[in-house]
């Protein structure tokens with residue numbers, strides 16, 4: 001049996017086609033940010049409290065008013081069918097079984113109807129790229145809202161796709177492999193990257209938040225915010241959440257690790273809206289540190305794909321269960337009996 005998330009990573013590396021593995025693990029350019037998302041956690045030291053009754057620990061919390069069993073959810077990654085035949089349907093089933101939120105990618109390899117049919121009671125959010133053809137975006141939003149999606153996660157850090165050196169060396173392309181089911185992706189002929197997402201509207205800007213608010217009742221969460229200036233603009237544009245993200249180090253290389261950008265955003269937001277984080281979460285103490293520094297929950301990207309590769313829905317459940325047990329143990333060992341008892345006092349700042 002696998003005893004940590006790294007075991008699932010090793011399995012995926014050994015069992016995926018080389019170009020698929022390199023696409024999933026890939027970062028932008030020199031992968032400085034991809035690697036620092038992980039190493040930044042290892043520099044943070046915890047300050048445990050003892051002699052508290054730790055016989056019962058409660059890991060439940062809420063996001064946008066919906067309850068989740070522990071503060072770890074599934075980030076939007078595309079093309080789950082690259083890892084498992086039923087792809088996103090399996091991912092959604094695991095999320096429903098674990099009672100955590102699954103953010104479905106715009107570039108899902110399964111129809112949204114099928115994802116919902118397979119996991120009708122799961123908490124689902126939709127990740128959106130505004131398409132150049134706004135009618136397509138409006139139709140997609142109305143469809144998923146009618147399917148019971150509860151929030152819209154607008155990705156702001158991808159006006160174009162990051163520079164993925166290994167994908168370019170591998171001439172890795174999607175349309176050849178499998179199509180996106182819910183959105184038509186025009187095949188680009190002579191673009192330097194076969195992964196170009198030219199259908200994304202690079203003119204999208206702050207004024208479009210009002211447009212989105214005019215076509216949906218879903219709360220809007222901005223994914224990719226890294227600075228206090230943009231956090232303040234998010235507040236002034238009345239969005240309901242911020243997901244501090246650097247796209248797993250796959251977009252602009254040499255931005256900070258998300259755990260290092262979190263404090264700036266949390267301090268700017270001053271509790272007015274919920275702040276979430278993705279990037280580099282691999283152990284239970286990583287989750288505890290992110291919450292201690294102000295994240296309401298964290299999102300997993302690559303580890304979910306490793307679980308899918310191992311054994312589909314069951315593999316994703318094993319990844320989530322493993323992390324839940326590690327997180328529970330980190331609470332027991334620091335004297336946190338509930339999420340509300342996790343505070344920044346748990347983190348040693350003297351060395352940061």
Ligand SMILES: Cc1ccc(Sc2snnc2C(=O)O)cc1
Nearest residue numbers: 078107158174185195196197250
């Ligand atoms: C058509 C098409 C081309 C490329 C992708 S991959 C993508 S989209 N947002 N993020 C990523 C990423 O790999 O980090 C998806 C669809």
